[in-house]
Amino acid sequence: MRILTLCLALLATPALAAEPAHVAFGAASTPAPGKAQVFGSYAKGCHAGAVLFPADGPTWAAMRLSRDRRWAQPELADFLVRLSNRARDAGLTGLLIGDMGQVRGGPMKSGHRSHQTGLDVDIWLRPLTTRPDAGERETLSSYDVVRGRTTLDTALWQKSSARAIPLAAADPAVARIFVHPVIKRALCRATETTPRPWMNKIRPWWGHDAHFHVRLACPSGSPDCENQKPPPEGDGCGRELDWWFTDGPYSGGSTPRRDLTLADLPEACRALVSGN
Numbered sequence: 073m074r075i076l077t078l079c080l081a082l083l084a085t086p087a088l089a090a091e092p093a094h095v096a097f098g099a100a101s102t103p104a105p106g107k108a109q110v111f112g113s114y115a116k117g118c119h120a121g122a123v124l125f126p127a128d129g130p131t132w133a134a135m136r137l138s139r140d141r142r143w144a145q146p147e148l149a150d151f152l153v154r155l156s157n158r159a160r161d162a163g164l165t166g167l168l169i170g171d172m173g174q175v176r177g178g179p180m181k182s183g184h185r186s187h188q189t190g191l192d193v194d195i196w197l198r199p200l201t202t203r204p205d206a207g208e209r210e211t212l213s214s215y216d217v218v219r220g221r222t223t224l225d226t227a228l229w230q231k232s233s234a235r236a237i238p239l240a241a242a243d244p245a246v247a248r249i250f251v252h253p254v255i256k257r258a259l260c261r262a263t264e265t266t267p268r269p270w271m272n273k274i275r276p277w278w279g280h281d282a283h284f285h286v287r288l289a290c291p292s293g294s295p296d297c298e299n300q301k302p303p304p305e306g307d308g309c310g311r312e313l314d315w316w317f318t319d320g321p322y323s324g325g326s327t328p329r330r331d332l333t334l335a336d337l338p339e340a341c342r343a344l345v346s347g348n
């Protein structure tokens with residue numbers, strides 16, 4: 073019997089290793105036990121001890137609840153409460169919160185390449201005005217503030233949650249924020265005359281025209297979490313930004329890449345889903 077089990081395990085291993093990792097991570101239904109901890113990198117990683125970010129709070133509402141992507145490291149949940157409070161102080165009613173990650177993180181079957189470690193979140197540019205009901209949380213769309221490739225819809229921009237972006241960037245827990253190049257340009261212009269030491273954290277990237285994507289740095293209690301290199305120094309408002317409007321490769325969506333398999337992920341991540 074033991075030999076049979078061993079043979080089956082040997083047979084199963086290559087197939088399992090070749091299967092897209094989103095299958096195993098998508099099947100997980102409970103947080104990995106143990107203390108809150110991140111393993112690996114934002115686009116090849118996983119996490120233990122995730123918390124479910126509440127669908128409602130005084131200064132936020134979470135959207136697309138059916139996707140079950142409200143799982144976060146405690147640091148991210150704390151950050152969102154903090155940021156939405158500051159946004160309220162800055163005159164917004166509140167924030168609409170989009171995807172965080174899966175219950176054990178890892179690759180997803182659709183939508184994001186990163187968001188694998190409970191440290192990434194998409195925040196809508198449409199602010200919270202009236203609290204959405206269950207149906208609206210699935211159907212309401214955000215504000216796409218970019219027209220064509222290079223034009224800001226200024227009317228929509230004024231009504232948007234954009235003022236929360238500098239507040240997020242100034243937060244010491246934040247490593248990077250991804251926004252459409254048009255949005256970075258608008259923020260650069262709006263803050264030209266004030267000190268903005270956080271501006272290099274705001275990174276231009278196509279596709280982020282209706283939300284901004286906030287990425288926290290690795291929490292201190294996660295020695296196996298891999299930070300990215302810090303963003304280049306300087307505000308990134310000059311030539312680096314111009315590049316996006318001249319030579320920057322235009323991509324309307326994400327380029328297809330092969331699915332990650334469990335073999336692509338850190339050993340600790342394979343261990344988190346080995347029992348599924």
Ligand SMILES: [Zn+2]
Pocket residue numbers: 184187192193194285
């Ligand atoms: Zn994102």
